[in-house]
Amino acid sequence: MSKALRAARERQAGWIVAGVVSVVVAAIAGLAFGPVSLPPGSVAAEVLNLIPGVHMHSGLDEREIAIVTQIRLPRVVLALLVGAMLALAGGCYQGVFRNPLADPHLLGVAAGAGLAVTAVIAFRIGSGTSGGDVTSGLPLTTPVAAFAGAVGAVALTYLLGVAGGRDRSPATLILAGVAVSAFLAAGQTYVMQRNVDAIREVYSWLLGRLATAGWHDVLVILPYALVTGAVLLLFRRELDVLSVGDDEAASLGLHPQRSRYILLAAASLGTAAAVSVSGLIGFVGIIVPHTVRLLAGASYRMILPLSVLFGAAFLAFTDLVARTVASPAEIPIGVVTAFFGAPFFVLVLRTTKRVSL
Amino acid sequence: MNALEARGVRVTLGGATILDGVDLTVAAGEWVAVIGPNGAGKSTMLRAVGGLLPAAGAISIFGTSTGRLSRRQRARLVATVAQSPVVPAGMAVLDYVLLGRTPYVPPLGRESTADLAAAREVLTRLDLHRFARRELATLSGGERQRVFLARALAQGAPLLLLDEPTTALDIGHQQEVLDLVDGLRRDRGLTVLATMHDLSIAGEYADRMVLLAGGRVAASGTPREVLTEELLATHYGARVRVIEGDHGPLVVPVRSTASGA
Numbered sequence: 160m161s162k163a164l165r166a167a168r169e170r171q172a173g174w175i176v177a178g179v180v181s182v183v184v185a186a187i188a189g190l191a192f193g194p195v196s197l198p199p200g201s202v203a204a205e206v207l208n209l210i211p212g213v214h215m216h217s218g219l220d221e222r223e224i225a226i227v228t229q230i231r232l233p234r235v236v237l238a239l240l241v242g243a244m245l246a247l248a249g250g251c252y253q254g255v256f257r258n259p260l261a262d263p264h265l266l267g268v269a270a271g272a273g274l275a276v277t278a279v280i281a282f283r284i285g286s287g288t289s290g291g292d293v294t295s296g297l298p299l300t301t302p303v304a305a306f307a308g309a310v311g312a313v314a315l316t317y318l319l320g321v322a323g324g325r326d327r328s329p330a331t332l333i334l335a336g337v338a339v340s341a342f343l344a345a346g347q348t349y350v351m352q353r354n355v356d357a358i359r360e361v362y363s364w365l366l367g368r369l370a371t372a373g374w375h376d377v378l379v380i381l382p383y384a385l386v387t388g389a390v391l392l393l394f395r396r397e398l399d400v401l402s403v404g405d406d407e408a409a410s411l412g413l414h415p416q417r418s419r420y421i422l423l424a425a426a427s428l429g430t431a432a433a434v435s436v437s438g439l440i441g442f443v444g445i446i447v448p449h450t451v452r453l454l455a456g457a458s459y460r461m462i463l464p465l466s467v468l469f470g471a472a473f474l475a476f477t478d479l480v481a482r483t484v485a486s487p488a489e490i491p492i493g494v495v496t497a498f499f500g501a502p503f504f505v506l507v508l509r510t511t512k513r514v515s516l
Numbered sequence: 517m518n519a520l521e522a523r524g525v526r527v528t529l530g531g532a533t534i535l536d537g538v539d540l541t542v543a544a545g546e547w548v549a550v551i552g553p554n555g556a557g558k559s560t561m562l563r564a565v566g567g568l569l570p571a572a573g574a575i576s577i578f579g580t581s582t583g584r585l586s587r588r589q590r591a592r593l594v595a596t597v598a599q600s601p602v603v604p605a606g607m608a609v610l611d612y613v614l615l616g617r618t619p620y621v622p623p624l625g626r627e628s629t630a631d632l633a634a635a636r637e638v639l640t641r642l643d644l645h646r647f648a649r650r651e652l653a654t655l656s657g658g659e660r661q662r663v664f665l666a667r668a669l670a671q672g673a674p675l676l677l678l679d680e681p682t683t684a685l686d687i688g689h690q691q692e693v694l695d696l697v698d699g700l701r702r703d704r705g706l707t708v709l710a711t712m713h714d715l716s717i718a719g720e721y722a723d724r725m726v727l728l729a730g731g732r733v734a735a736s737g738t739p740r741e742v743l744t745e746e747l748l749a750t751h752y753g754a755r756v757r758v759i760e761g762d763h764g765p766l767v768v769p770v771r772s773t774a775s776g777a
Binding site: 167257393394396399400402403404406407409410411412413414452456457458460 | 563566567568586587588589590591592594595596598601602604605606607608611612615616618619621624625626649667671
């Protein structure tokens with residue numbers, strides 16, 4: 160048995176290595192390719208040159224170095240962070256709800272952010288103080304509104320779910336999330352219908368975007384990413400314990416209710432931060448943890464860290480596709496993730512034996 | 517010292533009184549079976565002792581009032597096997613049994629080699645080592661029941677609560693699991709409190725029995741004292757004949773003579 164155990168441990172280490180390698184490959188590809196394609200080796204050398212004390216000769220000229228380090232690098236880092244957070248939060252939601260189809264937008268994050276952003280955009284256009292066109296970037300208030308809307312919606316879901324009765328099961332929380340999402344989506348539809356001018360801009364946000372100017376967005380979400388990542392990775396064993404049922408978890412000395420709320424709060428915060436800078440990028444939170452589960456086993460102690468790595472790599476790669484496939488135009492990244500995600504979703508539906516709430 | 521001492525346990529769920537002042541004492545090393553008709557409060561009593569629902573009254577475990585125990589401390593003293601535990605998809609047997617070490621794993625930490633050794637020892641003892649890497653969901657009912665038991669044993673708790681441990685098993689596997697529990701009780705000095713459905717089997721294995729009816733203790737004592745035709749007729753509404761067996765009375769249901777064809 161110890162041989163089998165060692166083999167299992169080695170396989171797990173192998174998956175971690177594979178995850179790290181895929182992050183590096185996706186990041187280098189994201190930095191090297193675009194309207195101007197650069198040799199990946201030189202790009203890697205330039206990235207290493209950012210480390211103080213390292214001086215490598217990359218053979219790139221000054222303009223090319225600027226493209227890599229000032230234009231592409233912030234965007235690739237943002238893609239890595241957003242992908243990691245969405246996948247991590249998705250894996251966490253699936254564990255907490257014991258539902259393989261749970262996604263990080265389940266508790267109202269998407270609807271809350273959607274309504275808030277729609278309101279901000281519509282109000283700005285309606286009041287005639289619009290600054291610039293759609294392509295020049297959304298105003299600073301959009302991420303703030305998205306974040307506030309997302310957090311507010313989850314808080315509302317939580318209040319309704321807990322106040323909804325003595326039944327504090329995860330299913331009650333999901334149903335509260337459905338109710339809150341439907342309510343907010345109705346509000347969003349109303350605002351959009353009253354302000355048709357805003358529709359184009361709202362859609363560009365809804366479909367997800369990673370267009371950045373410099374490091375601002377990265378710095379905005381970095382603290383949330385660190386908090387969410389730390390909490391979820393520290394609590395990942397508790398997710399495994401929760402998977403055997405609330406009674407069992409309680410008899411093993413856990414406080415299932417409390418663990419669940421801590422995990423959900425951290426995952427929702429991270430999702431809200433990701434949504435605030437990137438809009439609604441779907442499917443990452445479902446595809447990535449699922450693939451990891453199929454490949455590396457059902458323990459959340461593996462699923463969560465691997466979701467961070469593969470989620471980061473996946474979004475960096477999709478972003479590369481989104482901005483190169485129809486170059487010079489960009490396809491909204493949400494369209495690309497959904498393009499890969501939808502067929503995968505069907506596959507999951509067909510292969511999952513039981514979908515339990 | 518008594519493993520368990522419960523005085524005046526009352527449980528109210530959704531406005532209905534499920535347990536209405538139950539007293540229960542289990543001496544260390546004893547096997548006590550809780551019997552009673554459906555809805556008598558057997559499982560609720562076990563859940564109250566296990567700390568899984570709020571209960572009024574005094575419950576102390578090995579001399580310590582449960583109110584003074586933290587969840588982790590309690591988990592080191594009492595292990596519960598529920599009636600039909602969740603079988604998490606994709607989880608391997610060893611990983612499942614390792615979860616039993618949770619009360620010893622530091623918060624936010626991971627299992628030590630001692631925890632791994634404890635889990636392996638239990639797997640070997642229960643003849644489950646061949647299944648260590650198998651998925652729990654792929655095992656048969658009898659094998660699964662042994663794995664649930666292994667998880668509880670890995671907890672290293674001296675008081676074992678079993679809620680209908682043999683419900684889903686055929687008669688051979690029922691005996692296999694109960695013999696195993698009995699052997700473990702002797703090897704490890706465990707105390708067993710089990711709700712049991714089959715009265716004859718309960719009488720064979722238990723030192724003492726407690727008959728619950730309507731949330732109260734209707735009778736308690738040795739199987740011979742509790743398994744009487746009168747008590748079973750009164751509280752189960754059952755027509756039975758009680759026959760003397762090798763280890764205790766055997767309860768045989770009989771058909772009503774009035775409706776004979």
